[in-house]
Amino acid sequence: MFAEENGLHGDPRIKAISDAIRVVPHFPKPGIMFQDITTLLLDPKAFRYTVDIFVDRYRDKNISVVAGVEARGFIFGPPIALAIGAKFVPLRKPRKLPGEVISEAYVLEYGTDCLEMHVGAVQPGESVLIVDDLVATGGTLSAAIRLLERAGAEVVECACVIGLPLVKGNWRLNGVPLYVLVEPRLDDLECTL
Amino acid sequence: MSSADRISAIKSSLRVIPNFPKPGIMFQDITTLLLDPKVFKDTVDLFIERYKNENISVVAGIEARGFLFGPSIALAIGAKFVPLRKPKKLPGEVISEKYILEYGSDCLEMHVGAVKSGDRALIVDDLIATGGTVCAAMNLVERAGAEVVECACVIEVPKLKGRERLKSCGIPLYALVES
Numbered sequence: 001m002f003a004e005e006n007g008l009h010g011d012p013r014i015k016a017i018s019d020a021i022r023v024v025p026h027f028p029k030p031g032i033m034f035q036d037i038t039t040l041l042l043d044p045k046a047f048r049y050t051v052d053i054f055v056d057r058y059r060d061k062n063i064s065v066v067a068g069v070e071a072r073g074f075i076f077g078p079p080i081a082l083a084i085g086a087k088f089v090p091l092r093k094p095r096k097l098p099g100e101v102i103s104e105a106y107v108l109e110y111g112t113d114c115l116e117m118h119v120g121a122v123q124p125g126e127s128v129l130i131v132d133d134l135v136a137t138g139g140t141l142s143a144a145i146r147l148l149e150r151a152g153a154e155v156v157e158c159a160c161v162i163g164l165p166l167v168k169g170n171w172r173l174n175g176v177p178l179y180v181l182v183e184p185r186l187d188d189l190e191c192t193l
Numbered sequence: 194m195s196s197a198d199r200i201s202a203i204k205s206s207l208r209v210i211p212n213f214p215k216p217g218i219m220f221q222d223i224t225t226l227l228l229d230p231k232v233f234k235d236t237v238d239l240f241i242e243r244y245k246n247e248n249i250s251v252v253a254g255i256e257a258r259g260f261l262f263g264p265s266i267a268l269a270i271g272a273k274f275v276p277l278r279k280p281k282k283l284p285g286e287v288i289s290e291k292y293i294l295e296y297g298s299d300c301l302e303m304h305v306g307a308v309k310s311g312d313r314a315l316i317v318d319d320l321i322a323t324g325g326t327v328c329a330a331m332n333l334v335e336r337a338g339a340e341v342v343e344c345a346c347v348i349e350v351p352k353l354k355g356r357e358r359l360k361s362c363g364i365p366l367y368a369l370v371e372s
Contacts, residue, residue, distance in 0.1 A: 024284040034284045038304055041264070041274040048268055074260035075276070078227070079268055082234055088227040090261070098210040098220045118224055 001171050003053060003181045013049035018182040020046035021162065035162045035184050037072065037133050050076065053181060054159055055083040058129055063156060065128040067091055069115070069144055072133035076161065080131060089121045091130075091144050102150060106143035115143045117151070124152025135163035135180065138173045145174045199235040204370040206232045207348070221348050221372050223258065223319045237262060239369060240345055241269045244315055249342060251314040253277050255301070255330055258319035262347065266317060275307045277316075277330050288336060292329035301326065303333040310338030320348040321366060324358030331364055348372055 004014055020040040027034040040046050058080065067089045068077025074090060081088040094103065094114045101116040122128065130144050135158065145155050155176045163180035171178050206226040213220040227233050244266065253275045254263025260276060267274035280289065280300045287302040308314065314334045321327055321344065331341045341364050349355060349368035356366045 022285070027284040028281070036284050038276060038283065038285075038307065041267075041276070042307060044268070044271050044273060047264075047274065051268060071257045071260060071276075071278075071282075074257055075264050075274070078233075078261050079265045081227075081230070082237060082265055085230050087230060088233065088261070090224060090227070092257075095214070096257075097224065098213040098222050099208070099224075121224065121228060 001177070001179060002183070003179065006179070008053065011053075013046075013053060014182060016043075016046045017050050017161070018185065021182070021185065023185050023187060033184065033186055035134055037075075037161060040161070041075065050161055050181065051079045051083070054080050054131075057179065058157075058159075059084045061129075061156060062127055063129045064126045065089055065122055065148075065153065067117070067122075067128055067130045067144060067148060069130070069132040069140055070096070073131050076133060077131040080129070080159075086129070087121075089117060089128075091115050091117050091147060102147060104143040104147045104150070106139045108139070113140075115140065115147060117147045122148060122151040122153045126153045128153045128155045130155060130158045130176075131160070132158070133161050134184075135160045135166075135173075135178060138166050138178075141173055141178075145176050194235070196239065199232075199239060200369055202229075202232050203236055203347070207370070209372075219372070221320055221350070223261070223347060226347070227261065236347060236369065237265045237269070240266045240317075240367075243367060244343075244345075245270045247342060248313055249315045250312045251275055251308055251334070251339060253303070253308070253314055253316050253330060253334055255316070255318040255326055256282070259317045262319065263317040266315070266345075272315070273307070273312075275303060275314075277301050277303050277333060288333060290329040290332045290336075292325045294325070299326075301329045301333060303337070305337075308334055308337040308339045312337075312339035314339045314341050316341060316344045316364075318344075318346050320350065320372075321346045321355035321359075321368065322350045322353040324353075324355030327355065327359060328362055331359075331362055343367055 066081035
């Protein structure tokens with residue numbers, strides 16, 4: 001669900017966050033309008049609003065783990081984890097985590113990739129929030145959900161700064177709700193560094 | 194809790210993985226620190242306490258483990274956060290700085306315009322070894338016209354002389370623990 005349709009209708013912070021995101025056309029390849037959150041990170045107020053909205057939503061939900069998807073999930077996940085008193089668990093590309101891991105493959109447009117999590121990071125029965133900057137097809141987040149569920153955890157929600165419903169109106173991924181602050185923008189009239 | 198007590202708990206929370214990523218390397222794993230909310234908070238708080246009155250306008254974090262600590266520091270002290278990334282990850286116009294590895298070289302990139310002349314910058318990473326990556330980070334920030342005030346790391350590996358390397362580039366190092 002979009003934040004605006006779920007309690008934050010008319011909240012000026014949502015527009016500030018959307019306006020702070022820069023659209024970079026044809027990156028990483030032609031036809032893709034890349035949603036660049038680095039400009040949001042250059043705006044301390046807008047970055048603060050982003051974290052605050054997520055913290056307000058999740059602080060009283062007894063979430064014991066925030067899992068962040070490498071690498072941009074590492075930017076938003078830890079501040080949320082710290083504010084709600086949860087552990088932070090990095091979900092990483094292959095061969096980055098040094099200890100024993102579990103791996104989950106997922107399909108890309110061409111080929112596959114893999115996400116890994118440390119064995120023992122999450123205990124059975126823990127309540128988890130997964131965080132990434134953006135959800136597109138949901139492939140990476142689905143892999144993240146499978147990793148956490150294989151460890152016996154319950155994924156309460158997936159939180160992203162930017163995204164669209166996966167298929168028209170569908171806001172669930174493997175049965176897990178998606179919470180998104182803003183839609184992707186198609187053009188870039190206002191935002192400059 | 195005193196700084197000394199907090200630092201002791203931080204050191205105890207770290208996990209050492211022998212022979213990763215290759216034989217002979219004792220890898221300092223910070224993921225176990227992140228699994229202890231109190232210790233993680235203390236880590237970030239120690240940095241915030243040190244820098245909150247230093248007029249730092251930019252926190253530059255080195256991909257990827259610098260991203261785990263840098264943004265929380267930036268948010269608390271009201272600074273911009275700038276990610277310094279491996280090649281071809283940043284979507285806009287970038288400046289690049291090459292640095293030498295044990296075998297071969299690598300490259301760090303920063304968005305043009307992220308850092309401006311007059312900015313006072315803090316560079317953050319989880320660990321400093323030889324200091325090669327941090328020096329590349331420092332060069333990027335200085336090329337953009339900013340002043341690097343300090344480099345902040347959770348862990349320093351004294352044997353690899355990163356502190357001396359940074360000193361020869363003129364930047365002080367602040368590390369919470371030594372391996």
